[in-house]
Amino acid sequence: MNVRKTTATTVSLLVLIAGLHFLFQWVLHRGSNEALVRIIYRISSIASIGNFNVFLLKASFWTVLFINILDTILNNKVVFGVFNAVYIPVFMGGVLIGGVSIPIETHLFIILVYIVAISAVYWSFQKLIKNNHLGGQSLVAFLKEGYNGIKTASGHISDRHVVFHSSVILIALMAILIVSFIVYLTKIVF
Amino acid sequence: MPSFLGVFFDRISYYWDQVVHYFLYYFKILPLWLRYLLIIVFVFAIIGILMSHGKAIYENRHEWKKKPRSNLMFSYACGSGQAQHKLIYQEAHELLRDKKWSWLCIAGVAWRLGNFVHPSKILLFFLSLIYLPLKLIGIIEMILRITIGTVWLIIAALVHALVLLVMRLISYLAIPFWKLVDKTMRIEQHCPHCYASFDLPAIKCPHCNTTHEALLPSRCGILVARCVCDHFLPSTVITGRSRLEATCPVCDGELVVTNARQFSVQVVGGDTSGITAFLAAFQHEYIKKNAKRTNLTITGAPQERYDALEDMYQRGNTVPSSASTVQTYNLIHKTWSYPKDNLVFYDVPDEIILSENYHRSPIFYKYLDGIIFVIDPLSVVSVREESLQTGDNRTLLGYSKDDADTLIVNFTNQFSAITGRPSQQMSKIPVAVIINKIDIKAIRRKIGFPKIKSIYNANPAAYGYDYGKARDEICRAYLYDIGLSNTANIIESVFVNVSYFPVSAIGHVIEAGKPFTPLGVIEPVAWLTKQSRSRLHRITSNKEL
Numbered sequence: 001m002n003v004r005k006t007t008a009t010t011v012s013l014l015v016l017i018a019g020l021h022f023l024f025q026w027v028l029h030r031g032s033n034e035a036l037v038r039i040i041y042r043i044s045s046i047a048s049i050g051n052f053n054v055f056l057l058k059a060s061f062w063t064v065l066f067i068n069i070l071d072t073i074l075n076n077k078v079v080f081g082v083f084n085a086v087y088i089p090v091f092m093g094g095v096l097i098g099g100v101s102i103p104i105e106t107h108l109f110i111i112l113v114y115i116v117a118i119s120a121v122y123w124s125f126q127k128l129i130k131n132n133h134l135g136g137q138s139l140v141a142f143l144k145e146g147y148n149g150i151k152t153a154s155g156h157i158s159d160r161h162v163v164f165h166s167s168v169i170l171i172a173l174m175a176i177l178i179v180s181f182i183v184y185l186t187k188i189v190f
Numbered sequence: 191m192p193s194f195l196g197v198f199f200d201r202i203s204y205y206w207d208q209v210v211h212y213f214l215y216y217f218k219i220l221p222l223w224l225r226y227l228l229i230i231v232f233v234f235a236i237i238g239i240l241m242s243h244g245k246a247i248y249e250n251r252h253e254w255k256k257k258p259r260s261n262l263m264f265s266y267a268c269g270s271g272q273a274q275h276k277l278i279y280q281e282a283h284e285l286l287r288d289k290k291w292s293w294l295c296i297a298g299v300a301w302r303l304g305n306f307v308h309p310s311k312i313l314l315f316f317l318s319l320i321y322l323p324l325k326l327i328g329i330i331e332m333i334l335r336i337t338i339g340t341v342w343l344i345i346a347a348l349v350h351a352l353v354l355l356v357m358r359l360i361s362y363l364a365i366p367f368w369k370l371v372d373k374t375m376r377i378e379q380h381c382p383h384c385y386a387s388f389d390l391p392a393i394k395c396p397h398c399n400t401t402h403e404a405l406l407p408s409r410c411g412i413l414v415a416r417c418v419c420d421h422f423l424p425s426t427v428i429t430g431r432s433r434l435e436a437t438c439p440v441c442d443g444e445l446v447v448t449n450a451r452q453f454s455v456q457v458v459g460g461d462t463s464g465i466t467a468f469l470a471a472f473q474h475e476y477i478k479k480n481a482k483r484t485n486l487t488i489t490g491a492p493q494e495r496y497d498a499l500e501d502m503y504q505r506g507n508t509v510p511s512s513a514s515t516v517q518t519y520n521l522i523h524k525t526w527s528y529p530k531d532n533l534v535f536y537d538v539p540d541e542i543i544l545s546e547n548y549h550r551s552p553i554f555y556k557y558l559d560g561i562i563f564v565i566d567p568l569s570v571v572s573v574r575e576e577s578l579q580t581g582d583n584r585t586l587l588g589y590s591k592d593d594a595d596t597l598i599v600n601f602t603n604q605f606s607a608i609t610g611r612p613s614q615q616m617s618k619i620p621v622a623v624i625i626n627k628i629d630i631k632a633i634r635r636k637i638g639f640p641k642i643k644s645i646y647n648a649n650p651a652a653y654g655y656d657y658g659k660a661r662d663e664i665c666r667a668y669l670y671d672i673g674l675s676n677t678a679n680i681i682e683s684v685f686v687n688v689s690y691f692p693v694s695a696i697g698h699v700i701e702a703g704k705p706f707t708p709l710g711v712i713e714p715v716a717w718l719t720k721q722s723r724s725r726l727h728r729i730t731s732n733k734e735l
Contacts, residue, residue, distance in 0.1 A: 003321050004304035006314040010322060073315045156309040 012082040042100040060117040114181040125170040132163040235334035246282035263416040267357035268409035286339040297328030368407035375427040382518040383443030391436035397421040446491035450532040459564030464626040467695035470499040471708035491520040506704040560718035577632040602684045616686040620721035622714035629694040637692040665690030
């Protein structure tokens with residue numbers, strides 16, 4: 001495998017990212033002001049949960065996006081195959097936009113955000129180890145075998161390290177999100 | 191200039207100004223980073239063009255066109271340059287379009303990066319993020335490079351062709367002039383093997399041993415010419431052609447020297463008359479005498495023959511020379527390492543003179559500068575008897591058994607037949623008759639140097655105050671005394687310029703381990719060079735050069 005052949009994946013990803021960017025810009029310009037104001041208001045309500053939790057949720061989104069891109073690269077996805085990199089973040093966004101559209105309490109919206117974030121992180125983890133782990137997609141199997149269970153398509157040590165550390169980051173992120181979610185629930189209930 | 195041409199150039203100038211104006215206008219609209227990027231790309235394109243041109247020139251610098259039926263290449267101005275011109279611009283256009291050979295090329299770097307192989311897909315992905323912009327910039331660079339480069343190479347090819355044309359014309363004018371200069375500086379030479387005469391020997395390349403039969407100012411080069419082995423050889427006397435090894439253009443035999451003025455001496459004598467001893471003594475004394483001259487070196491060739499002569503000189507004994515072949519001995523005189531003169535001795539065995547084979551190699555009579563007859567007085571019975579009476583028993587050790595009269599008659603007959611000499615016409619070739627073995631008491635007391643000196647001093651007026659005349663007359667009279675008057679008469683009936691010399695080549699009774707102590711070996715040769723007005727006379731007579 002050489003750089004020139006890898007370019008197909010890179011170009012596909014760049015086209016996809018540029019396409020989504022222009023689509024987002026188009027939606028912002030074509031959408032009604034009322035809907036935009038409502039979305040911004042709803043999203044800004046997340047700030048009530050504290051800076052750390054806001055950072056945590058933002059970090060979850062970008063980490064999920066980045067690790068899905070890595071997975072796409074590791075599996076040589078080209079043309080439409082690169083949607084593999086964005087379908088989870090897009091799903092996250094879709095659910096959140098749906099949540100914004102439904103007139104519910106702010107607490108319930110934040111709970112929805114947490115659930116979506118935890119699901120997306122777990123989903124990403126499962127997708128990553130499904131493609132790159134000998135022991136299957138279970139969290140238990142990964143924790144049991146650790147780095148030795150990683151098996152990428154190229155088999156190169158750097159790729160295996162990327163998969164392993166990405167998996168560890170996702171597990172850690174998921175754990176932090178769960179703890180943060182429990183703390184938030186405890187605050188609401190008590 | 192015709193008016194339509196003026197209009198044409200005005201129109202071209204106008205369109206050029208328009209192009210520049212629009213280019214600058216749109217260039218200034220571009221973002222600053224893009225302008226800088228385009229400037230960098232342009233610089234790389236120019237570097238690529240110049241490197242393509244330079245590399246094509248460098249790669250083809252050894253591509254010389256071979257002259258048909260010759261081992262030389264055409265000179266740069268007269269053939270090879272034109273051949274190189276074609277190859278250079280073909281290759282330059284190929285290199286211009288080829289991004290792969292240079293590292294100073296963005297497209298080339300992108301091509302190398304694109305071919306980088308690594309198992310890690312993550313690493314390849316990040317490298318592809320560098321590769322993509324490089325590839326894009328490289329495409330722009332190659333478009334600029336090919337467009338500007340093609341124009342540049344067309345202009346350069348035209349200028350180059352024009353320069354070659356001018357050089358060719360200059361060469362065609364210079365070749366006859368240098369040929370003439372070289373012709374005037376060439377000296378007639380004679381082959382020691384086939385005796386052919388020529389002024390331009392075949393020159394051997396010192397690098398590949400290829401023989402060049404016409405190494406002259408020509409379309410292959412005026413002052414130097416290129417051999418097929420890619421080395422330059424001097425093609426004129428001025429540039430040092432004479433310092434190269436050469437062969438005879440007729441028989442391909444090795445020549446010991448090139449373009450040296452030759453002074454040829456034929457040495458004739460009976461068996462054991464002392465020819466070899468004379469040559470051994472002469473070479474030793476002559477080289478020793480001139481050893482102190484700073485700008486002159488004298489070397490013998492072939493070296494092994496001179497080594498043998500020197501060995502005889504030092505051992506005090508002689509080895510008979512070949513009875514079947516004419517031996518050639520060369521003394522090469524080099525001034526400041528350039529061979530200037532060659533003193534050649536042809537040792538003609540008496541067996542050849544007395545046989546029917548002599549006519550096979552007569553050609554060197556045409557260029558003979560002198561003849562030395564070596565006479566052994568001991569070949570005369572009365573001299574041997576007188577010698578025994580004086581208590582000198584040398585006569586028992588060896589003397590020439592050939593009859594001097596018979597030998598001289600044969601020689602003069604052959605000489606007359608070969609040269610076509612009419613009976614009334616005498617030859618002007620100077621002849622030195624040397625009476626050898628004057629160290630023997632019976633001979634010494636008649637023609638020894640002290641004896642001649644004393645006779646001369648007693649009445650110098652009788653000899654016109656000329657010691658040479660005294661020596662000549664006394665020696666001639668001695669030949670008459672011992673019964674060799676016929677020999678002297680025969681020689682003088684054929685040759686107009688004859689002189690007689692007393693010589694002792696060995697200087698003493700043959701004794702193993704005792705070196706020669708020769709007497710009077712240089713004077714006959716000095717006299718010959720003087721008679722022939724050779725410039726060698728200044729050396730043989732020990733005068734300042």
